[in-house]
Amino acid sequence: MLVFFRPHPLRSAACALAALALMAGPSASLAQDEAAVRTAEQLRDRALEGSIAYDLVSELTTRFGPRLAGSASEQAAAAWGADTFRSLGFVGVAVESFPLALWTRGETRVEIVGDFQQPLAAVSLGGSIATPADGIEGDAAIFETYEALLAQPEGALAGKIAVVLQDTVQAQDGRGYGATSPIRGQGPTEAGRRGAVGFVLRSLGTHDHRFAHTGATRVGEGTIPAFAISPPDADQIRRIIRTTEAPIRLRLFSTAGFTRDSLSQNVVGEVRGRERPDEVIVIGGHLDSWDLGTGAIDDGAGVAITAAALKLIEDLPQNPRRTIRVVWWGSEEVSQPPPAAGLAGARFYASSRADMVAGHVAASESDFGAGPVYSLALPAGAAATPFRQAAMRVLTPLGILFDPVPATGGGPDTGPLTAMGVPAFRLNQDGTDYFDYHHTADDVLDRIDPEELDQNVAAWAAFLWLLAESDIDFRALRPAARVP
Amino acid sequence: MLVFFRPHPLRSAACALAALALMAGPSASLAQDEAAVRTAEQLRDRALEGSIAYDLVSELTTRFGPRLAGSASEQAAAAWGADTFRSLGFVGVAVESFPLALWTRGETRVEIVGDFQQPLAAVSLGGSIATPADGIEGDAAIFETYEALLAQPEGALAGKIAVVLQDTVQAQDGRGYGATSPIRGQGPTEAGRRGAVGFVLRSLGTHDHRFAHTGATRVGEGTIPAFAISPPDADQIRRIIRTTEAPIRLRLFSTAGFTRDSLSQNVVGEVRGRERPDEVIVIGGHLDSWDLGTGAIDDGAGVAITAAALKLIEDLPQNPRRTIRVVWWGSEEVSQPPPAAGLAGARFYASSRADMVAGHVAASESDFGAGPVYSLALPAGAAATPFRQAAMRVLTPLGILFDPVPATGGGPDTGPLTAMGVPAFRLNQDGTDYFDYHHTADDVLDRIDPEELDQNVAAWAAFLWLLAESDIDFRALRPAARVP
Secondary structure, three states: OOHHHOOOOOOOHHHHHHHHHHHOOOHHHHHHHHHHHHHHHHHHHHHHHOOOHHHHHHHHHHHHOOOOOOOHHHHHHHHHHHHHHHHOOOEEEEEEEEEEEEEEOOOEEEEEEOOOOEEEOEEEOEOOOOOOOOOEEEEEEEEOOHHHHHOOOOOOOOOOEEEEOOOOOOOOOOHHHHHHHHHHHHHHHHHHHOOOOEEEEEOOOOOOOOOOOOOEOOOOOOOOOEEEEOHHHHHHHHHHHHHOOOOOEEEEEEOOEEEEEEEEEEEEEEEOOOOEEEEEEEEEEEOOOOOOOOOHHHHHHHHHHHHHHHHHHHOOOOOOOEEEEEEEEOOOOOOOOOOOOOOHHHHHHHHOOOOOHHHEEEEEEOOOOOOOEEEEEOOOOOOOOHHHHHHHHHHHHHOOEEOOOOOOOOOHHHHHHHHOOOOEOEEEEOOOOHHHOOOOOOOOHHHOOHHHHHHHHHHHHHHHHHHHHOOOOHHHHOHHHHOO | OOHHHOOOOOOOHHHHHHHHHHHOOOHHHHHHHHHHHHHHHHHHHHHHHOOOHHHHHHHHHHHHOOOOOOOHHHHHHHHHHHHHHHHOOOEEEEEEEEEEEEEEOOOEEEEEEOOOOEEEOEEEOEOOOOOOOOOEEEEEEEEOOHHHHHOOOOOOOOOOEEEEOOOOOOOOOOHHHHHHHHHHHHHHHHHHHOOOOEEEEEOOOOOOOOOOOOOEOOOOOOOOOEEEEOHHHHHHHHHHHHHOOOOOEEEEEEOOEEEEEEEEEEEEEEEOOOOEEEEEEEEEEEOOOOOOOOOHHHHHHHHHHHHHHHHHHHOOOOOOOEEEEEEEEOOOOOOOOOOOOOOHHHHHHHHOOOOOHHHEEEEEEOOOOOOOEEEEEOOOOOOOOHHHHHHHHHHHHHOOEEOOOOOOOOOHHHHHHHHOOOOEOEEEEOOOOHHHOOOOOOOOHHHOOHHHHHHHHHHHHHHHHHHHHOOOOHHHHOHHHHOO
């Protein structure tokens, strides 16, 4: 048993160090700990010399282009994924299919009519319904903030097209997107509830280029056709309303909708644990993408990083003690409601393994682009463990710091697992420019820096080895679990 | 008469300085010279404090959006332009209309079919004809260079879709675009002549974002439907052909074409010369734009820079000796052939003034975006004149150098005038990033830096004052004119 991986209740690193000295087992165990660190360092350094990640994301995006949830392209990519897993030496490879209604974008047009007549750069939101065949025309009810829309009473927007111009703030950890994504998710429903006949939002992007961003909107009772315009078009509307008292008149047209029953799927493969094969660490990314780009940063990068990391581990002379499973989830972006937009593959993975979830010792997804990892977040209670010390010994040279805020989730597709009690960790990536490209036509291979991608692989491979060699039980560390 | 404006045949600056000392006229003339320089410096400095240029380009692009040649939007912008000229105090204001066939883009789709099935980000080239209603499908004949296509014998491309992937090199003066623009202009005709049924080129852009660039193609006998794909899509094709021996199959669809007779127009206005009103300096930009963006850098910027510069001169207590005329040319980008794609307004301006062209002492257009001016180019023979010295005294503090290569043209819309013997000068702008945005949907107001725009206004206003106060005769300086 590896000493530094044994969980204990001390919280401060200083105490942990003292405890380590006091509690140290026989020298053979300490040597084993050091061996694990050394192997993790080797994995890290091998990744930095060049992993297969860039080749994987290049082949995925070049061969299949966009991979819309439930599309033939996503299905073909999944078949390729399973072949790839087998060729990498992973075991237990399977394509796990589930039914899914296919949403398609069709045609989209958004324009100002009357005064200031001009077309706007726009896309339909994912999951949006179509307009009537002759479109929707109406005066714009324009809000600088979502809160201002929510402050409107019922009926206040009758016959209007609601327009929300709120900016998405740029932030390294993507919290700007966290703040505005409810506008996209709930905005159409909230506007429809107040009588609006159409919904337009400023794209949830942090750039000033003429790309409109798609992304899922919640579709339910009373939903209305929903669109995003590019940031420069939102600013164009701001300029127009400063020059005129008259309402801006908009015309919307879309043929979007859920068109037919189809199939989506998860691809799974693993490196089986040599001692505790039923203790599973689940990692991965999502194989589907939006239809506008080729899904290189969202989420070809995560798919490639996690598989490349596992391949480095598979190449070692012996497997780790625990199982590491990579899942390329299907249909993360959009799926027919209810119960929710997106995450269909994640829900299927978790629900079809309800009896095995107790054996999932940790879960994490790489789904925040291809920027470098800058921090490690562990579950609550793990900060003061020797495991954390070992991890930071290996990760610090990659420019990675320890995040003082515990991980409460491991990424979108681990959400259903987290809800079932599976602990999460995160290798947080620098996403400063992620929302410049995310969900746009510009999400293509050109956005990926191979060296930054390999820094991710280095972090994942090294961390996974340490975690899979250890017997740390994150569940046992939970504060709640220690209260009688 | 201003001494330093008197042309003389000495070529080197050192000689010119010596000559100036020897040939200096009466002190009253020297004082006048100094007064002209001081006024030019004042104009320069006022512009740097903030001109009306940004307001003009903002209003133009916000109010009218895209201004396709011959469209209702271009017509409305021209009417606004004439009102604007009058409100600025310009005289002789007129909208000069001419007939033009309206080209419209309609719908466009370019996709890979079969293996590697995926849509590509593409636009129709300006002036392109439509495909048949059910599109065109064919194997791609792919060329890394235009020369490789031209090396093909007649019939070699029968039934194929010709694809040229040649890159456009980034260069401060735009010469990369000069090298590749023949591919767009002549490529479809050359490919059609060799049997191709469709033509696709890598966008003439210097970026790696998913914007396809439009731009005029020459339409004549045997022309074929012509498209541009974005740079990342061209690189996608490069990756595909490295992985497969099989031909790539493409499917093209377009409803583009010249659809109906319309009108376009030039807008003219001037500040009349107080002593030599018939000696005209013609400046301006083009009011039309492509339909994808709002034509902010191409050429709202030039339209705004030249009018704002003239407005600063109009504000002075007295007019310059010569007339300065600003022309906002119509239909620079596209017009029905023959004889040529584009420049319809420029040709109309020149041909309708054939008897007055001898009075045009110089012509120049601002049509290279909104980047700062970095050099002044004068007609051949002007390098060694005191006029050049005066100009550089005023322009050097703006970061502008004297271009050792004489100006042979003053910009696209002055081409017909140059052909009729009118001398040209150029205030060359830094266009390093111009072809990142030019002719794309991303050519919007956000691309313009107001301070850089005002640096342009400063250069134009100062230079124009010096030229309009002088009696330099560029025609007389021509080397050919000095050979008996």
